[in-house]
Amino acid sequence: MLDISLLGTGGMMPMPERFLSSMILRYNGRLILTDCGEGTQVSLKKLGWGFKSIDAIFFTHYHADHISGLPGMFHAIANAGRTEPLKLIGPKGLVYVVEGLRRIAAELTYEIEYIELDDENNEIFIDGLKISAINAIHSVKCMSYKYEVIRKGKFDPQKAIKLGIPKNMWSLLQKGLQVDVEGKIYTENDVLGPARKGIKVTFATDTRPFDELAQFAENSDLFICEGMYGENEKKDKAEENRHMLFSEAANLAKSADVKELWLTHYSPALSKPEEYFENAHGIFENTVLGYDGITKTIRFE
């Protein structure tokens, strides 16, 4: 199972009840953060998942509302006693931006590992999750991310028997080791049934909608997508600022045939997203208005 929470659902400026963009995933007790706007550490403290197990922080881009909470987060992670390296991952520019911010977070208890993604280098495995990136359409270089729990098939005793693998070797295969049966080498892959459905979460913010994003998010269990503006009349503004309407996010969710849509990254002017809920819900039924602290557990089918 995979736990997900939105730590901040605001765009541009934090509000008293709405901090800036941030999402956290928990898988097997390890934490992966995506974006870290001002207030993220406060929301994470409320959530209670701790700071020490954050192994990686992904950034969609480097506008301040997505990264201004990083210096404080660095200190919070250090105060929690982390000594293992922390991975930072994002589009080009990562090192330049973060090294600037580190002027107020120079001395930490752990190393920082930078990974800058690009068109060739857009897949990474962390804590048992496969994370893929695609370029978004924003005013600056920006990426959308997909987080997948890839689930292997079950061990199939019939296959093992057919291949003549002795029973006392099965547990070795199940542990991922290879076995030698009369000079023939077998691995786990030889004895697994068909792959089982895993879990897929897609996170897209600060982008216009585009076809490839719908393909990228296809069949996600959860699609977390920006909805900067609720009103359909703000289409021109959304196009100009490279953001989305609620209705555009809902259309993406529909095209991608996802299970559930969470809206996030609301404009500071959008004080009551619920007033425009129908603009998304009318297009995609399983729409949820994200809010700071919204949490969900996705279990394997």
Next chain:
Amino acid sequence: MLDISLLGTGGMMPMPERFLSSMILRYNGRLILTDCGEGTQVSLKKLGWGFKSIDAIFFTHYHADHISGLPGMFHAIANAGRTEPLKLIGPKGLVYVVEGLRRIAAELTYEIEYIELDDENNEIFIDGLKISAINAIHSVKCMSYKYEVIRKGKFDPQKAIKLGIPKNMWSLLQKGLQVDVEGKIYTENDVLGPARKGIKVTFATDTRPFDELAQFAENSDLFICEGMYGENEKKDKAEENRHMLFSEAANLAKSADVKELWLTHYSPALSKPEEYFENAHGIFENTVLGYDGITKTIRFE
């Protein structure tokens, strides 16, 4: 009159109900901020004094809990439509630190003017206030500040009559102009009564107590002082980390003979400062436990 509010009263890490160090002054409609930890812009939004009129931001030092809210504050001030330059003032290192943070706040609608203070250059006049600085005793270079409304004496008609200045010239003198009476030049200073009591606010955080600080704060209408630890048993910790106990802040207030003491910059471990109130109040009666949003107006006597 001078309005004062604490926007954040926490040290080290922001808490759900306690943001990081920040204090704001309002005088004649203009705003001066001191320190800008994470969450400052959220508290200022709640306070409702606006962002556009912030003419200067002072920094005691550059530990993250005193400056991590600056990139967001830069954007908030720009979004409010400011075009006049913004002064940033603090100890040496200001330019290096802020230029690092500006990697996520590069494009603003106004210029930044940097003023680095030192032992020779430790007084500045902004928006009609005189601000003085002294070196604090902390683990890094750190300054405490005093903000004063200097109040001239009243126009004294007897003096003007004695000097033979015609009545129709009095208003010129009152406007600060000089007048020529039969070849003799007179200014405002020649016709003013004794200087009247102004307003004095002292702000000291991230420092051990020291005698010069008590002299510096002498007779302040309001002394805002850190109280990192409530428990008297934490003296060793306070000395080691270069912070203060409630009781040490209260002793300073008593020595300085100030009118009122506000405690601030509580340790994250100090979840209920009120439990240790008596440790300060027993020494200095007019002690107030600061909290985010505490506001006071000081009027001329």
